[in-house]
């Protein structure tokens with residue numbers, strides 16, 4: 001039917017042009033990259049956040065192998081800021097180490113004594129002075145508040161997020177310039193029809209709207225495909241990494257909010273394409289009567 | 290309605306195809322524009338329907354100096370003008386009824402009204418059976434009538450027609466002329482460029498004659 005073509009794409013029938021379909025492929029590839037970059041960074045940040053939360057308010061006391069922990073336990077339990085003190089017995093330590101060292105090699109190994117300490121919610125404890133106190137009881141006692149390596153990991157996650165944001169912005173700019181380029185070509189190709197629309201009284205925005213609509217459809221088709229591809233790769237990477245015993249830590253899973261952020265990528269790509277096409281047409285029409 | 294003062298027009302760096310053209314069209318008037326092929330009729334009309342601005346001189350339209358009109362005002366002025374182009378300029382991928390509807394659609398007129406109105410006009414020019422046809426499947430005369438329907442659908446105050454009877458037989462030419470007369474009676478100012486001197490002679494309307502880019506005669510006072 002005649003009305004259908006009109007309603008789909010307007011009088012310029014831009015949706016029929018095969019010349020600009022590559023836009024969908026380019027935007028799709030860019031959305032794929034953006035999804036991967038952002039997905040990995042979000043997963044890393046999520047893990048860092050979860051670990052930080054789970055170590056919040058916990059300490060680990062390390063005693064030299066063979067040391068007597070009774071005095072240390074008493075001193076710890078006397079601290080008002082401490083909620084719970086739980087020594088890790090030799091069997092549990094061995095179980096923790098077995099995957100790394102092999103179960104058979106542990107028997108004669110001097111394994112340091114470990115004590116898990118849980119602080120009261122919101123309580124403050126000076127870790128250094130606690131350490132000094134314990135070292136007086138058992139020379140070589142160390143109090144680890146996980147700050148050092150957790151801090152490094154948090155910084156890494158933050159850096160990954162920054163890099164991913166830069167990638168997303170760069171990818172968005174690349175998509176915008178592709179759309180602008182394709183739109184200029186489309187304007188030239190449809191010059192006669194555009195002139196006619198002007199002569200029968202169309203405003204520039206009416207014409208720009210048709211180009212924006214066409215660019216949006218192409219960009220959305222491409223970006224949705226690319227983002228789905230990226231999400232599939234992320235899910236696959238996660239399942240491979242978590243089933244593999246060789247990794248030091250499992251590749252983290254994405255949370256619900258992370259998936260929402262990733263879903264925003266094709267929507268953002270669509271919006272970028274619409275704005276780029278609209279602005280390109282408006283700027284270029286300003287130069288002709 | 291229209292005032293031309295010492296208007297000159299050149300394409301790019303070429304020679305002036307219009308020179309010192311001065312005339313005035315009163316509201317509600319009806320003029321023929323004649324002249325040999327290449328005399329500059331279509332060029333002059335293109336200044337009237339605001340496709341170009343003059344290289345020199347002054348063009349006033351609806352009381353506005355065209356050279357002072359800002360871009361955002363052009364659509365509003367153009368909607369008061371209906372044009373039948375010499376080469377029709379129909380959009381080949383749109384049906385006949387969608388081509389005719391174009392001036393109303395770009396204004397955002399209600400869709401039901403647009404289709405009814407377009408279909409009605411097409412019936413009137415004898416193309417009621419061709420609403421869904423695509424322009425490439427039409428004869429020259431049929432295309433011309435589609436172009437005329439498109440030019441008048443927006444009820445323009447100024448109707449410009451470039452050789453509107455060039456491709457139709459006498460019977461349809463007479464019918465189209467009656468249509469133009471009728472629109473003129475309703476107040477539309479009309480300018481028709483034509484080679485058809487017989488048409489001009491048989492009519493009581495004045496003639497603007499172009500000769501090598503200059504307006505040489507302003508015959509038959511209105």
Ligand SMILES: Nc1ncnc2c1ncn2[C@@H]1O[C@H](COP(=O)(O)OP(=O)(O)OP(=O)(O)O)[C@@H](O)[C@H]1O
Nearest residue numbers: 300303306324325326327328329330331332333375
């Ligand atoms: N777009 C253009 N670019 C350059 N020259 C042009 C253009 N259009 C017209 N001309 C020139 O301007 C002159 C007048 O042309 P125009 O089309 O106005 O004549 P016309 O009177 O309408 O002729 P016809 O009766 O054949 O339609 C011609 O010499 C033509 O070559």
Ligand SMILES: [Mg+2]
Nearest residue numbers: 330331375451
């Ligand atoms: Mg001509």
